[in-house]
Amino acid sequence: MPTLLTLFVNALPAPTRRSLVRADPGMLRTARGARAMFAFLLTLLLSLLVGAIAGVSVLDFLIGFPVTVFCCAAIGDDETRARIGKIAALALAAGLSFTLSALIHSTWTNHIVFIAVIGAAAYMRQYGGPWIPVGLAANVAYFFGAFLQPDTEMLHWQWGGVVIGAACALIVHQLVVPHRPWRRMRWSVIAIRMRLARLLATTAAFEPGGNSKPLRGQLDRVAAAVTIAETELENLPGGRLAHRPLAEALIAVLVLAERLALQTEGDPARACAPETRAAMRALSEALRCDRPLPRAAPLEPLADAIAELDRARQLPPDHDAARSVEAPPPAPVNAVLRPAIQSASAAALAILGGAALSHDRWYWAVITVFVMFTGTYSRGQALAKSMKRTFGTFAGILVAMGIVWALHGDVHAALFLMPVAIFCVFYAYIQSYTWMAFWITVVVGLLFSVTGRFTDQVMLLRLEETVIGALAGIIVATLVLPRRTDVHARDQFNALCKAAQDTVEAALPSGALDRLALTAALHDFEAKLAALREALDPLRLIPAPAAMRQRDRTQRQLVLTSYWMHEIALAVRQMDGRKGWPPPAEAQCAAHDLAGLLSMIAKPGYAPDADPGDDGRDRPLPQEESDPVRSLLRAKKGLAEAMIETARMLTDRSRQSRAFRF
Template sequence: MTFAAKIRDWLLANDPALSRLRMAGRVTLTVIAAVACLVLIHIAGLALPTIAYGLAIILSIEGGVAVRDRLPSDQLKTRLIGGAVSLLCVGLAAALEDYRYISDPMFLVVIAGATVGRVYGPRGFAVGMFAFTSYFMGAYLKPNLSDLPLGAIGPVIAVVTGHLVRTYLLPDDWRRDLLQSLVAIQGRVGDILMKLAVLSSGGAMTDGDRRELRQLEERLKDVVLMAEGFLPRTADGTIDPEDEPLTSLTMKIFDVHLAAESVIVLSFEALPPFLLVHALIEDDGDMTEKIAASPAVAGDDRVAENARALIWLQTARVALTEAIEEGRRDRFRAIDDAVAAPASAKIDFSLKNPVMRSAVQITIASSLAMAFGLMLSRDRWFWAVLTAFLIFTNTKSRGDAAIRALQRSIGTLLGIAAGLVLATLVGSYPLVSAPIAVLCIFLGFYCLQISYAAMTFFISIVLCLIYGMTGVLTLDLLQLRIEETLIGALAGTIVAFLVFPASTRSTLDLALGRWFDGLHELLSAVREGRSGFEIIALSHKLDAAYREITLAARPLGTTWSVVSRPGQVRQTLGIFLGATYWARIFARNAVQAGHKPEGPVLTALEDTLANIDALSARGSECFVVTRKLSRGGSRHLPIFKHGSRVGVEMIGTMLGRLYPAAA
């Protein structure tokens, strides 16, 4: 295998639809194109002020990250509005520069407006980021009013190049991304089978092997969610049940996901025969059926159950492979290409709206960062405000904010250390420094969705290289950069804990409430005998609610948290995972049965629904209760024989383990 092929395989393994690669590529190419255009204009004889370059770079970045409209026409509209707001804000900063007692508070007004604007949805968020970064750049570079006519070229170039890069060079294409993600699903299933083959050949499974299988299951779940995200949806975010090709593909994705989960669950109890797994890997259907029917397999109920799950997985894989081949032939032409307009954002300026509470938090945190940053430096306090502003992005609780503040501080510290070494070695060689800076920009935004600390690390290196190329790099400056970052991180953390504090427990309670509601809704739909696709859609909703619980519980497992032990958090999440899995199995069996549950199944279902109502009010208590998890008490869990009855019984068992005192 060539080096290029190895790199491609690694990228596809870690970024199945190459979405992170494209986003980082868009930002990097837009920055390069915008700066190159400005340099050409300068060479042509029109000397441009520094603010033109600053705005071009910062708006190129924000245009690639913050503009989230789906259609190119909507993206262009957002960029144009953002560009106009950018010019207004930088003009305001320039006009007030000589009146610092007005210009500094005006920055807070801009911050408040930028964050309040988020109530208007993704476009409001993007325009707000354009406004904030533009005023920041104006206050930092201090342009004269006379610089603004030529300085306006920077935002114009950023808007144009950003639109061209995203629309023509690296465009969005849900059909291409969907196909890539389906191929990735097959690859993740293949990884699970290869691991099972290794375990089956050895005949034993350790706790480490169980954890690795769970990790492989989570990787599969990630790419399944990615694939489902590329499917066209109606204005309310649901899949149109009348679109038969679309619903068929959705069912195929669901089936292969649930079959793979079932193979893992049953393998924890009894490993399948190596020859059976090998036949499945080789896609030998006849051999798979023959081995599954052999006395050695059929004579052991536990192994036979696993064999049936593997045959189910084989069937689901074949169906998904057919969908992939169809996508390669005609790019899913049968699925309607029309993208429904998203539902309008609900405009709510009350403090009941989390967006408004976040706006208050960000404004107060920025005020604190500004005050203490000014005490430290009259000219470099902007870094403190920038940090305080950014640590609230994509956070839902004070624990999330604290983690993000820590990540930014660590990333800045390590990035400056690495950047200082690089800038010392190559800072006087722009032809070397510039490509390294471009590479770090790319790596920073490639890591944005993976690790905020890694993104901050690479961007800090870029800043050091820029300081080195401009001849202003000093140890005092870098020390000040770290100190201002720590001030902003501390200000943001304090505000997150004191102003409208959203504790991790309260955020987790909300996520748990949505999970219990989703479970109740799914089981009620089965009881009422609703349509198969509706039940499967509710099953997807429950799975998404479980993922929300894992995100909300993340701060509980950090070392600084005194709420709960990481091991206990993982145990509790494992129970929720099990309950979610068995609910999905129950839903699938109900769809296959084609009739309403009755008899013992209906009785068990009614008991479980009543239990859900009783337990849902206890919320996050399940993360702090003491429970004994005995491995010896497990039993064979059939999902094919009497699957509906066992499925609903297992849901009840899992709920009892969540709150053992109530069991």
């Protein structure tokens, strides 16, 4: 049965539908935003109805609104039982936290307890699972209670709001925008096809000496769509291991896309001969318009890989294969006190600064701190988040002022726009922190307009409080248990080396090839690679030439690392499929040497020799080999070079920027 979201997407004009699916692989952000929007509307309607019957104001149910939107935004389990359990835990945490805040009437006692709640939430967040939404709800509900200061005799109505919000969220999850893993996978594959079409068109237009950033950008978008689809495998019936052909097809498409982009960037004159450019344009148009794929000689492997991806997506799950592999025990959680101490210290500093500026709106500074230290592991990440939060808030204030001015006090128009803005908040919830801060500020402006409290001074106060919170976070990240960006990046690189070593050993085991084990090892490798890229992300916001040069060169090596690892996986699968197993002794020897090199690179304190001059970063990528054994040997050499060069970029101070050592 088609869902409301599916009906909406299918009703769009074809160009609009393609753009929407291409921009949001799996429609994950669209579904999250739609759930939050519909849950908000349903909670508002039920609160008005119950309020009219009981003769109380909708404000007496106010805590239900953050409960319902966060139940939709922070909880995405496909299993109904897990979803209900997390919704119940979030709602209970929100109700208890709100009640605790409302019962503590002493201002500074309230502040001290708030600091303790923030520290406890930051500590428990390390355990993952339900603790993440529970901590989020506890913090938001506590400041709601401190801000509203409700009459204790009316607290039972707020608990009614909690129940209403949780019930509405569950209804939306189950009935309005239900979870359909297979449909998300279908949309993810469509997004991959659309992004491949863009990559092919960009590659066909690339000229020698041209700007390679658009080409790299299109490759990054294809890789992001493949990563989303690969992550969605875990949500399909039977899990990832029950869909090995689909996992292998996704990697095959990605490695061929990486090969095409890297070869074109390195030697466009050879990679983009006139007949090749024509084949690229034809395949791009066929992908964009969903027509039969042409199989011109230069791009036949890519066309075959896309066709195999479409075929593998329709295969039933292999539950027997999944059951044949014993699930590894969950990794132990090494919880540390550093996140709790930093979050609590920054919250205390933000309360002091925020309350000195305004006794009524200090909580905006604390919210900034709380969000800053969520998923932040280094000083550079804290600085980057503070910049994004401040810029997004500033831009949101300007737009909110313009909207309210254009509405001329029209409450109904503001009420109509609020659900749209809430949708945009949670559409950007994970994708862009800047846009999320922007849309949250717009929602705040519309809310103040509806309640008749909007003034330019209040919005400017929001910016000032945000800046105070950002400064408090930066000060604490710098002085209290600081962790430099380069130290965090090196830790993530060591984890990547270990994952790469495990993947190489799974690709060339001493016995028969276990393709399920290789699929699982590749997934772990991709996760560690993404974590290292995230650790380097603060350099993207620093306009200094040294930071930009280090970021670009390191990212180039990480792209090569990803490509060569995927080539290794593709080569051993071809050998296994062609009955070429076991591989020759030279391949086994090369794998042993590579595993030893990766183990040595990952040792604490390891630093490669100084820059040899020609590090190969501008060397054209070799053309593909038809023999999988030669492809395997070449990929192992390329992976070793890329990993050593990445280690050099992370350890050689002469090639580091000052921002990297912040």
